[in-house]
Amino acid sequence: MKEVLKFLKCMNHEVPMLVDFPDSGDRFPTVLLIHGFMSGKSNDNHMLKRISQKITEASIIAARIDLCSMGENLCSREQYGMKVMIAEVKASFKYLQSLPEVDENRVGLLGHSLGGRLAFTCSTLPAKLVIALNGAINTMEPIEVDYDKEQMNKLGYSIIRTADGRVELLFPRFEKDIKETLNNNIKQFSNPILIGVATSDPTLNPEISLNFIKNCHMSNVDSFTVDDSDHTFNVESGDFSKLNEVIAKVVPWLSEHI
Template sequence: MREELRFLKCIDHDVPIQIDIPDEGNEFPAVLLIHGFMSSRNNDNYMLARISQKIAAAGIVAARIDLCSMGENLYSRENYGMKVMIREVKASFKYLQNLPYVKKENVGLLGHSLGGRLAFTCSTLPAKIIVSLNGAINTFEPINVGYDKFEMANLGYSIVRTSCGGVELLYQKFLDDMKDAVNDNIKNFKNPILVEVCTDDPTLDPNISLNFIKTCHMANVDSFTVSGANHTFNVETGDFTKLNEVIGKVVPWISAHIK
């Protein structure tokens, strides 16, 4: 596997995109990996990087990005919201399609947490597949994000603590964008969808994904559940057992449906 780090133009800033490319072959399908709320492409003990490497080992290009103001994305945190992130995902998807070693018609989306919501929202793209990992996929309604309302009202921002223990600033734009970005786009998506849900997730209500699986009535939806794991599959503890369990199911599914 070889790696490339590039920066693509979106609006008036650059989006970092790290690409893992299989060793053998000249043209590959590809998957765009989208991180979650207040995370980054290499956060959560390199969770997405570990998934990306296994996807590349299966003969598929895997690319992951840093969304607005996270990781190496230098766009101002004041812009952090669904509208900007949707545009970043769409720009990254098209960028992947145009790489000389990527099969244009075989590009998919994989999102974790808020990234899952972005993947469902961006299902208007010609994605070959969509994968949600503990995704906030109830795109027909805003999601509740914990924040200090007093801080928001008096300072214009709130200090939030992330899943990996970091401290970040959340501005009103994120809350406003969440309301404006409500959609039901996934109902029109005809290609394969995989929904994974940790039934013991303490961060994001697992019923969000479980209810989608139960009530969507879409024949193109596959799913599986994982028990005994938190929102990021316990990777912060250094135990990758549950993440490896997920990878062991997700990567073969991707291989079977994207090529």
């Protein structure tokens, strides 16, 4: 496997992208991995990297990005919101299609948490498939983020403490953008969809995904559940057994459908 760091232009800033290439071959199917809320391509104990490596071992290119102001992305945190992130996902998708190693007709989206919402929202792209893991996929409803509203009103921002121990700032743009980007795009998506749900997720209500699976009435939706797992599949604890369980479901499905 060869890993290459790239920076691609989007709006008035650059999007950092790590691309994992299989060891041999010419043109490959490809998956764009999208991280969750206040996370990054290398956060959550390298969860996306661990997924990416297993995808690449299956002879599929895996690319992961840092969204607006996260990780190596230098866009202003005040811009952190769905509109910029949607633009970043779309720019990243099109950039991947332009690479000579990529089969432009076989590019998929995989998102975790807020990344799952972005994957569903960006299903207007010619994606070969969409995967959401513990995704905020209720795209027709606002997300309720737990933050100090009094602090937001007083200071113009709120301090967020993330699951992996970081302290970040949340600005009003995030909530405004959520409301202005509500959509039902996924209902028009006819290619394969896979939804993975941690049934005891304490961070994002698993009923969001479970209700979609039950009520969407879409024949192109497959799903699986993971028990005794938190929002990031217990990786912060150093126990990767649940993440490995997820990978064992995702990679064969991905290989079959892409």
